[in-house]
Amino acid sequence: MDKYLIVGLGNPGDEYALTRHNTGFMVLDAFAKASNAVFSDRRYGFVAETSLRGRKVFLLKPTTYMNLSGNAVRYWLNHENIDQQRLLVVSDDVALPLGAFRLKANGSNGGHNGLGHIQQLIGQQYARLRMGIGADYRQGGQIDWVLGQYSHEEMDLLQPSINTAVKMIESFILAGIDITMNQFNKLGKKPAPNPSPREGEIPSEV
Numbered sequence: 001m002d003k004y005l006i007v008g009l010g011n012p013g014d015e016y017a018l019t020r021h022n023t024g025f026m027v028l029d030a031f032a033k034a035s036n037a038v039f040s041d042r043r044y045g046f047v048a049e050t051s052l053r054g055r056k057v058f059l060l061k062p063t064t065y066m067n068l069s070g071n072a073v074r075y076w077l078n079h080e081n082i083d084q085q086r087l088l089v090v091s092d093d094v095a096l097p098l099g100a101f102r103l104k105a106n107g108s109n110g111g112h113n114g115l116g117h118i119q120q121l122i123g124q125q126y127a128r129l130r131m132g133i134g135a136d137y138r139q140g141g142q143i144d145w146v147l148g149q150y151s152h153e154e155m156d157l158l159q160p161s162i163n164t165a166v167k168m169i170e171s172f173i174l175a176g177i178d179i180t181m182n183q184f185n186k187l188g189k190k191p192a193p194n195p196s197p198r199e200g201e202i203p204s205e206v
Contacts, residue, residue, distance in 0.1 A: 007062065101132060105127050
């Protein structure tokens with residue numbers, strides 16, 4: 001049976017619930033709910049198991065905190081002997097406006113510390129789904145922004161993209177990365193309601 005590892009990045013603890021930096025957790029929670037999968041506290045993270053048309057799917061929300069996300073990803077890839085091409089990581093992204101999203105087959109970490117640590121441990125060759133959180137903060141205010149909670153209005157804008165992300169994960173598992181990118185990335189482009197990261201300011205997330 002083919003195995004897949006779907007990872008949502010975030011920070012554990014109630015104080016981080018519904019923060020922009022936990023958007024990856026939120027996507028995985030939505031996927032788990034749609035799959036009737038239940039998370040349990042296991043090594044390096046909360047893990048749920050489900051299946052999709054004969055494919056075994058592991059859902060992982062690392063409890064390592066963002067900067068050490070790679071420890072959880074590498075462990076579960078090795079523990080379950082999962083091919084890295086069947087890994088998908090979901091993260092927040094300040095470079096995309098709220099509600100936008102983009103799926104990529106590989107690439108740089110874009111200044112995201114969670115993706116950066118994963119890259120240090122397993123390289124750049126893994127799929128990632130970036131969920132836009134916007135960049136409506138003053139220079140130097142990025143940490144407060146990403147660790148701030150979504151407002152009700154922002155959640156109204158984000159929820160349709162979370163619903164679409166669930167469908168994208170299903171497509172990634174059943175149809176593969178190329179078909180999923182071709183089908184969904186055009187839907188993820190939204191006019192920017194928030195400014196991009198400040199000119200000269202390199203995104204450096206916590």
